[in-house]
Amino acid sequence: MATAISTNRTVTTKEAKRNIIRCIKLKRPLMMWGPPGIGKSEVVADICKSLGGKMYDMRLPLLEPTDLRGMPYYNKDINKMDWAAPIDLPDADTAAQYPIVVLFLDELNGAAPSVQAAAYQLILNRKIGKYELPDNVVIVAAGNRESDKGVTYRMPAPLANRFIHLELRVDFDSWNEWAVSNKQHHDVVGYLNFAKNDLFDFDPKSPNRSFATPRSWSFVSQLLEDDAPDNELVDLIAGSVGEGMAIKFMAHRKVAAKMPRPSDILNGTVTTLDTKEISAMYSLVTSMCYELKDAQTKYTGKDVAKWHVMSDFFLKFMMDNFITEVVVLGASTALTVFNLPLSPGELTHFDEFYKKFGKYILNAKA
16 A cells, blocks of 8 residues: 655544544644545544534635635725625634534645634734634634645645644545445445555555545445446546456455345345355454444334344354454454444343354444
């Protein structure tokens, strides 16, 4: 996996979330750095959603200084030049509707120096011209590193000194938790659990236009929801993550397509697995977890016993057909990500399952 070498201290997206929340509580501006496509904006959006807040996402390279400062106009009432406040910044009435508002300045160091200068005033004084940030607005910014070979301008030292800086790195476990929680396609999640290094292969020195990142794999997940023929699909996937990656992924999908339907496993119709391809097992166990989560919302009240029966088939099938690492993935996803109530008293095979795999699952959760 080729990545730009960094000498800075780095954090995962999961670690970044905890740090960003601390900065939000302190109303301290924060700047996130990292290679393209690793989910910087998604981290901030997830935090806003979890806090019941609102995010204003502003891509600074697309702005003019007047988009931040406002536009001058002649005020005939005072016979002087006045300033019209910018419409894209949070106003007091809107901000009052939320406990927290995040002003997300994306690609800050990719903006022209004149736009950075306007942002500097906003970050330094929490106001610019006649506009003033409401009290519950916090500034979070993001940008690519100079080593990523994107369009960047060196950030002025006085502006840089206004921020707490975090550099993000790609971390498979953080991505996997996000992907499962956000129902990314089971073939994408399954393939990348098998080939973790294929999550990210960005090389700033490569001339390739397409490369694998968490963002481009989310494009692939969306493409798979469409019923495009394989010859079209491989072209689109190659355009998302690169040709070599697309060929490997489509080979995985061909094998995964031969696996039984998750619903047939969870209702007890299918109890054995003929295909022993490991990457396909990862796709199958992910889709089983998705199916079990959906069934939990369907079978409630007096029908909850049906869900327990499905859960029991889930444990039994994994125990009889999967290698240990796939069993651990399935159980960890069900218990940790989806918080499914796999109740020992309701599941016939729970004790046997726990005896065989309990220590591995506990170690994975630690």
